[in-house]
Amino acid sequence: MxxxxxxxxxxxxxxxxxxxxxxxxxxxxxxxxxxxxxxxxxxxxxxxxxxxxxxxxxxxxxxxxxxxxxxxxxxxxxxxWKQSPILPSDPYKRALARFWTKFIDDKIVVPSFKSVFTIDEKERDKNMEESSEALKVLENELKDKFFGGEEIGFVDIAAVAIAFWIPLIQEISGLQLFTAEKFPKLYKWNQEFLNHQIVKKSLPPREPLFALFKGRYESLFNASK
Missing domain, CATH: 3.40.30.10 (Glutaredoxin)
Known part of the structure; x- marks a missing residue:
């Protein structure tokens, strides 16, 4: 230690x-x-x-x-640092946690950002469809309060972009990537996660972040006109 x-x-x-x-x-x-x-x-x-x-x-x-x-x-x-472990001790469960974090990055986070910050309509639709399908898979994988069970773990931490960043960029773009109607279990997880005391402490201030991404979004599409 x-x-x-x-x-x-x-x-x-x-x-x-x-x-x-x-x-x-x-x-x-x-x-x-x-x-x-x-x-x-x-x-x-x-x-x-x-x-x-x-x-x-x-x-x-x-x-x-x-x-x-x-x-x-x-x-x-x-x-x-061994206190408050975020990865399971069981080797198989650890391997699964690694699998799902890579899945979140490759199939949800990257395509979601591409669907918002891509000018080409076909490319945007393709990325949105990919992230939506992946969110369905992740929805079915969620069995407890958090992916780590009753406590926040490795997969929950990796999914912070789903909880905080994706709702923010979809508000800017108007795209409906992640909603309570489409993904009720993930949305409930999202609320539990964002209301966790440590998560609240760790997240960046929302308004400056919103302004930053809105500026990027508007400059991208204004430049394409």
Whole structure:
């Protein structure tokens, strides 16, 4: 177990759901850390030093050892700080949790953002259909209060974009990606998740984020006219 919490840093941007994942895990475990904000697309020398391969956030730095990619960071945090585990102890359940987090990224988060921030109508419809079908699959997978059971776990943390970011971007675009009528179980999960004390503490302020994405959306479509 790590003892030196003074040497925990997180390079990130508040607009990123992937950065929020790491903040959620750290807050759930009660780990103190220093948040170093990155003003993207400008990349700081520190970011280029710690993540020379992908040059993107989040980057987690523990005792000057950098780790990138949010799901990899979550596993490192869980293995290093044993309190309030976010991954199951059973190997099969751990493997399933990894499977569903990759599914969430590949089939829901990425297509959902593409469906909003894509000008081509056919491409937009294709991405929206893909994310809707994947949300149906995830809806059927939800058996308890959270994906982690009665407590928030690895899959719930990975799904923060579904809970917070997707409703925000669908409000901006007018697309109906994620609604209570289409996905009642996921919507109930969404409400439980967003009302969790630690989740509330970890999420970025909604209004500046809304303004940021609305600006991106409007500039994209204004430029295409």
């Amino acid at each position: 790590a003892t030196n919490q003074e040497d925990v840093k997180l390079l990130g941007a508040l607009a990123s759901p992937f950065v929020c994942r790491v903040q959620l895990a750290l807050n759930l475990k009660g780990i103190q850390y220093e948040f170093l904000p990155e003003k993207l697309p400008n990349k700081s020398e520190l970011l280029l030093k710690y993540n020379p391969v992908y040059k993107k956030v989040p980057v987690f730095v523990h005792n000057e050892k950098p780790i990138s990619e949010s799901l990899v960071i979550l596993e490192y945090i869980d293995e290093t």
